[in-house]
Structure formats: C-alpha cells, structure tokens
Amino acid sequence: MRIRWWPRSIRWQLLASLLALELLSIGLFAVLLVRQQTQETASRAHTRLAYEATSLALQASEALQQQKPGWIGLSVKMMGDSPTVALAKVTDASGNVLFISKGDADQAKLERVELKQIERMKRSAPGCFTLSGDRWECTDAIYTGNALRGFAWVTYDKFWMHVQIDSILRSTAIFGVIWVMASAILVLVIGRSIAQPLSVLHRGAAALMNAPEDVSHFPLPVMVHNEIGDLIETFNRMVASLAEQRAGLNDTLSLLDSMLANAPIGLAFVDRNYRFVRVNQIFADLTGVAITRHLGRTLQDLLPENVAPAMEGAVQRVFANDEPVRNLELNGEGRNPRRPLTWLISAYPVRTTPTQVRWAGVITLDASDRKRSEEALRRSEKLAVTGRLAASIAHEINNPLEAITNLLFLLRNFSELGEGAQQYVAMAEYEVRRIAEITQQTLRFYRQPTQPARTTLSELLDSVLSLYQGRINSLDLRVERDYEPDLTLFCFAGEIRQVFANLVGNAIDASTAGGRLLVRARRSRNWKQPAQEGIRFAVADTGAGMRPEIREHIFEAFFTTKEVTGTGLGLWVSHEIILKHHGLVRVRSRTAGQTHGSAAVGMGTVFEVFIPDDPNFFAKPGNAAEPQAGATATA
Ligand SMILES: Nc1ncnc2c1ncn2[C@@H]1O[C@H](COP(=O)(O)OP(=O)(O)OP(=O)(O)O)[C@@H](O)[C@H]1O
Ligand SMILES: [Mg+2]
Known part of the structure; x- marks a missing residue:
C-alpha cells in the first residue's frame, strides 16, 4: 500500500507548505540570532570583565599606596556582589590568595591555568582566559610604583549570558507561534475560498458526467468573485448551452426515429x-x-x-x-x-x-403485389379483349346462322330428298341449333347489365355451364343441375354469373376424369340469420380438395396454387361480389389425406353461397357499403 504523505486538498497543501517554510525559516532565524547574540554577549562580557579586573587592580593598588590593605578586601567583596561577577579575588605576586569574594581566602588556591597566567602577566598587559568548567576569567597586575604587588582576578558568571539568550529565544518562540498561527488561519481562509468553489465545480462536473440529461444541479452557486467565480459562471453557461444543444439534438433524433419507425x-x-x-x-x-x-x-x-x-x-x-x-x-x-x-x-x-x-x-x-397486380391486369385485359372478340364473332355468326337455318328448313321440305338425306338435314339442323344456342349464351355472358334486376337463375347457371361445356365433355364430368327453371334472384346478373363462372371453373380445374359436378340453387334462408330469405347455391366437385393451410388463404388476392394458369384473383373477386350483394360464402373440402379408409371416397370441395333476395338492399344507398356477411371456411 502506498502511503500518502502529501495532503490532496489545496487547503492542507497550502497549510503544510506554509508550516514547513515558516518552521524552517523561524528555526534558521533562531539559530542565527542565538549565534550572533552569543558572540556579542561574549565579547561584551570579555570587555566588561577586563574592565572589572583592571578596576579591581587599580583599587587594590590605591589601597596599598594609602597603606590601607583592608580596603582591598572591601573592594573584592563589592566586586563579587556585581551581578555579572561569579568570583573576585586578589593574590600576591606569587599567586597566594589574599582576598576572595566568596569563601575562605586561606583555603582558596589558584588553578594551574591561573598560575600560568601569572607568568604571562609579569611580561604583558591584562588578559582574559577560560577556566575549567567553561568559565571566563580576567586578571590584571597590581603595581605600586614599579613594584608588582599582586594580581586582581575576576571570574565571569555565565548564568547571565544564558538568561539573556533564553529571553531572546523565548521572545522568538512566542513571536514564531503567533506568526505561524496567524498565517495558518490566513492560509486556511484563503484555501477555503479556493477549494470550496473548486469542489462545487468538481461535484457539478462529476454529476454532469454521471447523468448528462439531468441538469437539475445547475446553475452552480457562484460564491466567490474572482477567477474561480468566473470559471463557475462560464461552466454554467457551457452546461446551459450543452443542454440546449442536446434538446435540439433530441428533437432531431425523435424526428428521425419517428420517420424511421413510421x-x-x-x-x-x-x-x-x-x-x-x-x-x-x-x-x-x-x-x-x-x-x-x-x-x-x-x-x-x-x-x-x-x-x-x-x-x-x-x-x-x-x-x-x-x-x-x-x-x-x-x-x-x-x-x-x-x-x-x-x-x-x-x-x-x-x-x-x-x-x-x-x-x-x-x-x-x-413491389411484389404491384407486380402481380400488373400481371393480373394484363391477363384480365387479354381475357376481356378475347371476350369482346368472342361476343362480336357470336354476333356476326348469328346472321349467316339464320340463313343456314332457313335454308335447312327449305331443304327439309324438298320432296326429292331421300330418307337418308332427310336424316342428315335433321342432324345438320340439330347442330346448327346448338351453334345458335352457343352464340346466344356467349352474347348473354358478355352483355353486362349496369343495374340490378330480377334474373332467372336457371338461364344464368346454364350459360355458365355451357361456357365450360367443352372441358366438361373432355373430362367426362357428370353434371347435376339442381335448380327450378323459374327460380329468380334480384341481383347484378353479370356479377353473379362471374361468381359462378369462377366457382365452376375452379371445380373443373380440381376435378379428374369421370368426376361429378353439382350445381344447386334453392330458395332458402340465411344460415346465420334464419329470418333472412334468399337463394342458397352450392357448387360441389369430387376433385382433389384443399388442405386446411391452403383453404385459409383462398379468398386472398393473388393466392393461387395454379402456378402458370391462375392469377389467384377469382375467389377474391367472387368474395367481393358476394359481399356487395350482402351474401355469405362457406367452403367445405376434403383431400385424399383426410379421407380415412379407401382413397377418393368423400374427396372434394363444396362452395355454398347465400344471396339475400331483397331489392331494398340496392334501393337504400347506405346499405351497399356495409355488407353483413363474410366468408367461412370449414372442413
Ligand atoms: N374447387 C376447388 N377445389 C380445390 N381447390 C380449389 C377449388 N377452388 C379453389 N381452389 C383453390 O383456391 C385457389 C384460389 O382460387 P382462385 O379462383 O382465387 O384462383 P385460381 O383459380 O388459382 O386463379 P384464377 O381463378 O384467377 O384463374 C386455387 O388456386 C386452388 O388452389
Ligand atoms: Mg379460379
């Protein structure tokens, strides 16, 4: 673990630096001061000591000259009482202590250092030296005339020097403490005024980073009026402009998102x-x-x-x-x-x-649906053209046909005609009648009335079946027509014909050779609303049937299983027409897979259609728009 010895806050860093600096400088100052004071005090003490030794020597010499040696003792005592003097004494020229300020003179003896001084003093001026125990002493010779009579000794009391230096140190320490405390307080105050707004700024920036959307902490309080205050103000402005930009960006993003989604x-x-x-x-x-x-x-x-x-x-x-x-x-x-x-x-x-x-x-x-509908449109356009062509051919055939009919009639009445020839004429007449019938049907099929009218259903259904007669014959289908000749329905005949043309067409498409095709129409009731009367139709075949997953989709536009030949529009259009007539349609179907036991038994499809026979439906304008029926598919 790393020990953090340097504080991390500005306040404590300032304080620590200041304290270190101040303690160092105060310490240095104290050392220098003490040194200087010690030197000065020492030199002063030496001067004074020398003066005092000389003064004692002079007083002693005076006393000797006055023949009053007792005064010397007095002078020694007085000198000894001086506050800076630790000890004063007077000796004779050989160093025997005669007078001493403290203690007994007889007992006192000069130290070896002092004895050495006696030798030196005999030759030169007064001198100062250091005694054992770090004491200072000065001495001077006592003369009367030219005769050396003795020496005056004065020892300095170092206690005084220590007192002086101690007092200087104490004053320095008191001053230092006051100085350090005052500057610490000042630094704390200044540090606080820097650190507090900075930490507000720091918290603001951190909050912005954690939740860029949340600007509830802003604007940050500007508590100082200096460069940091300016910085906070600028930061506040920056956040506001960022929030504005973000709002603009969000608007653009939501716009783009909604465009993308919708x-x-x-x-x-x-x-x-x-x-x-x-x-x-x-x-x-x-x-x-x-x-x-x-x-x-x-x-x-x-x-x-x-x-x-x-x-x-x-x-x-x-x-x-x-x-x-x-x-x-x-x-x-x-x-x-x-x-x-x-x-x-x-x-x-x-x-x-x-x-x-x-x-x-x-x-x-x-564009798949569009492409398919274009394709279907092209195909239905072709069919329409073919239909119109067929109608106009049928129309044109009518005239020569009538001529042929008339000629055959005339021929039949020809007496020379043998029996065999008569038979041939009768056969020709029969075939010509069939041609006439086909042209009539064709013409009727393409003549589309624009108004609903009461329509004879037998004629309508016959015309549909005769349209497919060729395919019915080639597949050898057994057609069962189950409808009364005079059954009528109020409807758009052309459209209803289209429905049955498609249902019969699909039934034939699904049928195999030798199958059965039932077309039934009966006056009956709506199977969902029995009160409603109308015609119930059925088109049933014994063909391949449909699997449920196919049956689900048969009324959708473009749904077909006849890859090349089918458009998948037949049932979709038929369903629309049935809805327009307020009718219903339902389907039952069974495929080979669904028949249990021997195959092909019960296979096939039944389309049931109910069309209400009610002219009022077409009279009321609102009704046509809301058909009440739908398609159901059942197995
Ligand atoms: N009687 C039926 N037996 C079996 N399948 C049928 C029968 N009637 C309709 N279908 C299925 O329903 C599908 C849709 O029929 P629809 O009449 O709408 O289109 P289509 O016959 O395929 O093409 P179009 O009628 O436009 O030429 C058919 O492709 C077929 O698979
Ligand atoms: Mg079809």
Missing part, C-alpha cells in the same frame, strides 16, 4: 462489411427477422438467397462511387415459394463527416 418503406443502414447497423419495422417485416436481431448480421445472413448478392452489389457501388444507386429492381424467391418477390431498392451514402462515407442507407419497397 415510414411506409423498408429502411436499412449497412456498414462496409455489409452488416446491418439499423433497420425499421417495415424492413424487418420484409426479412421476417425481428428488428433487434438484424444488428451486426450481414445481408447474406438475413436476405433471401437470390436478393442478397444484388443488394450487396448496390451497397458496394455506393461505397465505391460515393453516389446513390436508384430504383434497382430485385426479383427473387420469397419465404413463400408460390409468391415470387419483387423489391425496388435505392441505396445512398450516409456521411458522418463531409469526406467519409460511413454507412449506406437502403430504401426498400416491396
């Missing part, structure tokens, strides 16, 4: 590795994979096999040329193999900087 086209963004970065719901519907599962997966991973390379090519061109690719038609096989898909795509570069293309945006439009 645009009625597939939108996808792809990076250079053909990986999805983002897609919208419509695009996810196209790929059949959840939006979230697109992220990071490639076009190859998620798009239909034959579409992915083409889309990759478009994206690659966008990155290579930095230009959009527009209206590219991609055709392929979708999830449902029976419904080929057609996508119209445009790809464009998405730049995050003016020079760098970061992603490619791909706009995808599912």
